[in-house]
Each structure stands twice: as C-alpha cells, then as structure tokens.
Amino acid sequence: MIPELGSAAAIVALALALWGAAAAAAGAGTGRPALVLSAQHAALGVFVLVTACFALLSYAFLAFDFSVRYVAMNTNLGTPFYYRITGVWGALEGSIILWTWLLALYTLVVILRHRESARELYPWVLAVMLSVMAFFLLVITVAAPPFARLTPAPADGRGLNPLLEDTGMITHPVALYLGFTGVTVPFAFALAALITGRVGDTWITLTRRWTIVAWYFLSLGLLIGGWWSYHVLGWGGYWAWDPVENAAFMPWLTATAFLHSVMVQERRRMLKLWNLALVILTFGLTLFGTFLTRSGVIASVHAFTQGTIGAFFLGFLALVLLTALGLLAWRWDALGAQGELDSVVSRESAFLLNNVLLVAAAFTVFFGTVFPLLAEAVRGVKVSVGAPFFNQVNVPLFLALIFLMGVGPLIAWRRASPDNLRRNFLWPVAAGVAAAAFFWALGVRSALAVLTLTLTVFVAATIAVDFSRATRARLRTGERLLPAMGGLLRRHNRRYGGFVVHLGVLLVTLGVTGSQAWSVQTETTLRRGEHAELAGYRVRFDGLSASEESNHFKVAGAFTVSNGRVLGVLRPAKKFYPQEQSPIAGVDYRLGLREDVYLVLGDFARDGSHATVKLQVNRLVSWIWIGGGVLTLGAGLAILPERKKPA
C-alpha cells in the first residue's frame, strides 16, 4: 500500500508541476495574476507531495519492506538504524527523490522571497523552476521509479554498499545536491531575463546571494567528499580526478567564474552576454554531472546504474542547452556591453583573466573526462585518462588563479596607476619574496611547492594590507580597534566575506601542497611485538581482534603509535561484508595540524601472529578541512544582508 501511495504522489506531483509551469508561463505572457497564483499553489502542492514521497520511501526502509526493489537493494536486516535512513539516498532512485525535494524546497523559498520583489521576472522564474521539477518528477515516475516492486520479495535485502556506511553519507550528498539544485535559481532568473528581454542587472542583483549559496554548498560538498574519501577509502588521498568528482568540480569552476564576473557587470556594465552564458553553462554542467553519474556511459567508482535514465538526462540536457543558448542568440542585440575595457592593468581585466582561466580549467577537466568516449568514437580504442593529465594541465592554471586572487581585489578599476600598484603591492610582493627565501632556507627544494607557498603568502599579505589599511582609516575617526574591525566586516561584508573565502582557499591550497609534496608512506609486515618506523613515528603491532558486527565481520589490528612518547593505539580494520567480494578497509588515523598518522591494515595471519600494515604520514592535510571551515565563515559573511553606510 505504501509504495502505491508513493507512486501516486509522484504522478500527481508531476501533473501539478506541468500545470504550474504552463500556468506561470501563460500568466506571464498574458499578464493574468490569477494564473501565476495558481502556479504558485501548484508549486506548494509539489513540495508537499515530494515531501510525502520522501517520507514514504524512508518508511519503507525503516519497515524493511523488501517487496520494494529499491529497499531490497540498499538495506538489509543488519543495517544499523542510522544507515537505513541514509540508505534512502544511497543509490539512484532515492537520490533523485532527495534532489527533487531540495529543488522543491528552493522553489518554495524563491516564492517566499521573490513573489513581490521581482514582479516581471518572477512568473518566468517560477515557470523555469517548475519545468526543471517536472523533468525530475518524470524521471521518478518513468525512468527510475523508487517504489517499483520486486517479486518474489526476498527474505532479506542486499544491504547498502559498505563504503556508504559513513557519516559522510548524510552530509556529502545533501551538501552537493544543495549546490547542484541551488544553481537552478540563478539559471531560472537568467532565462527569465532572456525571455522578458530585461537582460540588465536586475537578475544579477537578485541572484547574487543565491549564487553564493549554491557555490558554497558545492564547495562544501566537494570538501566533504574529499574528507570522506580520505578517511574511508584507505589510500590516504582526497581527490582522484574520478569522472564523477570531475562532474561536481566543473560546475564549481564555472560558478566561481560567474561569482567574479557578475562584479564586473555590476560595476562596469560589461560582460552581460558572458554572465548569461556562464550561468547556462553552470546549470548545464550540473545536469551533465548527473547524466555522467547515472548513465554508466563513463566508467567511474561512483557509477550508479545503467538503463534508460541516461537517455532521459541527455535529452533534457539537449533541451536546456538548445533552448537557453537559442534564447541567448535571439537576444544577441540587447546584450552588447555598455562599458569598455580601458586598460589591461585594471581590476576588470584581472577578473576577465580569472574567468578565462577558470573556464579553461573547466574545459580541460571536461575534455579529460569525456576523452575516453571521444577516443572510442574516433579510434575505437578503450583508454582512460588518469590524474597525471589533469594535474599537469590544471596546476599551472590554479597557480595563475591564486596569483590573480591577490591582484584582483586590490588593483584599481578601469586603469591602475603606477602609484596604485606600488601602494597596494609593494609589501605583499616583499612578503612573497621573503617567504620564498624562507622556504628555501628551510630546505624546501620542490620548485612547485616553493612557488605555491610564495603565492599563498603573497595573497595573504594583500588581504592583510587591505584590512589593516581600512582598519587604520577607521581608527583615525576615533573608533577603537575591535569595534573598528567588527564594523568593517559588518559594513563591507561582501568584500571581506570574499576575502575570508580567499583565505579559506589559501588554506586548502596549503593542505594540498603539503600533502602532495611531503607525505611519506611505507608498507611492512610485522610480527606481534615488532615495530615499524617512519618519519619519527614508531608503530608497534600488538595483535588482532575479531568481532561480529550487526551486518559484517570485522578484524581489527591494534598498533601502538609513539614518537618518543606513546601517542595512542590505532585500530585499522578489515571488514567482511557477506554481499561484497572483497573486504572493505577500515582506516584508523590520528589527525594533527602538522601531519596525520594514518594506518591501513593489509593482509594478516588468522592466528594474529603477523600483519601487514600500510603506514602513512600525511603532511598538512588537516589544513584542507580547516580551510573548509574558514570558507564557511566567509560565505556566511558574504550573504548577510548588506547594510547601507551611514550618511
């Protein structure tokens, strides 16, 4: 009964979304508010129904209703309570429901916020959001029905993929999907602007916060994904250029470009066409990411499934791109720039270059991701593109971007005078040079590491110079230090929020550089009581223990870690799940600001007499996660409502 209710709710929601989209468009076209109001009600109805779908599917999981195919696939009687809930979005069908629900939630907030404030654009925004919603509901009802039955019903389910039994399963998909679906809002505004011909700055101003929110959640999703990969997969890495990681990274790159180029439009009336194109591209890339994850077209660790769903996504992607780019071409004449680029040495050209680099990065990632497909189409050979390609192409681009991160915010608009350059960049450049000498003196010999660290210090110094100068200006008006600094952050929250985000990115860069350049590892087989040594750490093998968990069998090793004094006992494990062919590694680690000690259990003797262990000392990785925290603060600051300066 429950599954039938769920299916019915999805079908009604689809009908409502289709009606709402049509009514909103008709209301906008004919200027009849009653139709728009009806669309609004339809959107509320969709939200309620999708919520119901979500609740019903969760109930089926909690009740172990194995007659539902999706439940049987993703849970079993041994699955702990907690992962029965996350199992709901553990695979294709449920994740589409989560996606749709978040989209419905965004639509709801758009209605609440913008039904009055954006009169001309609003009906079209609603029409676009509901159309996208209708597509996802179509997927739910036709291509990937979460409530499909399985007969005969098995006595027990297969269980969740063990790698998904992790807290990351709650936060990572939710954050990432909030990012993906969040991009729909600026996209809907951009299309509304194109349809109505109001391609000025209104849509940009209205969507600034939305874009930051979507961008922030994308960043968070990527970072949590990295953390997950780091502490679960047992290879000590956080990023592998897997096609699906790339799928989430590409819209992040173009969204980052968009966040910067809107400033140029706001300030200088330039890049109208470019901004519209970027937002269309970003939305297209989120769909492409979903297509990639779910079509099975490209081999990936994340590949969910195969079937008709890929064709659905590709069809929708084609519809979106052709419509949106078609509208862009149609409005071509209205999209000319009013402002002009006055000088190459100016803030707008720094932003422009930043955009070019970000889009180039997105393009190379795209190219590397689809290259296997291209190679097979053209030459009929199966190839795979690995990390070396992506690193080689992207590292120089990112270094240039970091450099621009220092230059952009402080260089003058229009045309930078030599005085402006000297005033703003003398100290940061000096700090960068000093840093280079310092790192060299410390014995850092990797040119790439020295360069990255130098740039990082340079950018941090530009931020420090700007902030201290602004603080001093306020001190001169008689304010005290802390109120002055607080007031600065509060009144110029957009600018300083951006700076704090930049600091977060610098910390992430520091973590990436450190872990790439200085991490060390060794693998060794130890008898009980023997120890291994690496980078000042001693790891002694104390023995093995085995335990029967609710849904798997676990063998854990005990290893005492010391560096002069005993730091603690780490217990890396191997988990044997009945439904898996090979055991799953359970990593154990000790995190630190300077370095993490990270243990992975390899082979072992059944009697516990000896075990193979992989010991890694990963340098500075924690700064990636700390950078994520700083980024959160900055994004929060940047979306606070702006306060008008006192007269």
Added chain:
Amino acid sequence: MRWLIPLSAVPVLALLAYGFRVNPREAPSPLVGRPAAVFALQTFEGAPLALEAQRGKVVVLNFWASWCYPACYEEAPVLERNWRAYRDRGVVVIGVDIQDTPEAARKFVRDFSLSFPNARDTTGRVSVDYGVYGVPETFFIDRRGRIRAKHVGGVTDETFRTNVETLLAEPTG
C-alpha cells in the same frame, strides 16, 4: 553568426549520445575464444552436473547468488523462459550459485521455479576458473566447448537470443 552559439552544443551532445552505443557490460575477457574449463558439480536435486556431458550443445553458463538484487532476480525469469524456448534446439542453461548459503539458494530456485540444472559451487573453484568477479556473469559456450562471449550484469531476452542464435547458426561438427 550568433546562431552558431546553440549549434555549438550539438557536437558535444552527439558525443554523449554516442556513449549509449558503447556497452561497458561487454566485458573483454581473456577467456573468450578459449576452451571452457570443465567442472563436475551436483545439482540441488543431487544429480551430477558436468560441463563435458553437454558437448555438442550450446551452453549458457550463468553465475548467480540469492543475495544479488536486483540483477539476478531480474534475469532468473529471463533464463527460465529462454531455456524453455530453446531446450529443444540443443541449448542448455546451467546455473552456478556462488558465495551463498544453501537455504537461501534453494529458496531462490524454488521462488523462480527454475527448471534448468542449478548447482552450488561450494569450493569456489568453478568461479575462480571462470574469473568471476561479481554476480551475475554469464558465459556463452559453443558446441565445441569454447567460450564465445561473456556478459556482465543481468541477461536480457535480447542478449540471450542474440548470443544463442549466433552459436546455433554455426555448422555442427
């Protein structure tokens, strides 16, 4: 000129569409073209089941497990249906259950009323010989006992028929 913008999306979309024609399930296997490894098991009913005894017939060798949802659940009726359709034309379907408990496996055979011979690979030797790395996997073996195709994932009517018809069309002897 400006209409080139939307048109620029077309080649990318075409490339992605091409992706559907590529089938990652047609797993390249070093075993294709080689003689199929012989084995002798016991069916659930206790009858002997040896691959050699099937020489001269087209053999569809399917590896499955009762915990394998949904693929094994979806292909079980397909296998049964096609076995019934083709058995008189010299085709035999053999199911090998791996990494399973006997009760769950018997229930699976009963639930789907599988009438083709099914056996448990208790030692795991057969699945090792065939390089099985996940269930379901299906091998199509010709009349001369050579592996001619390997299919990863659930077998569909189309996969079954295409492969079997090809092997049936080959001259006997």
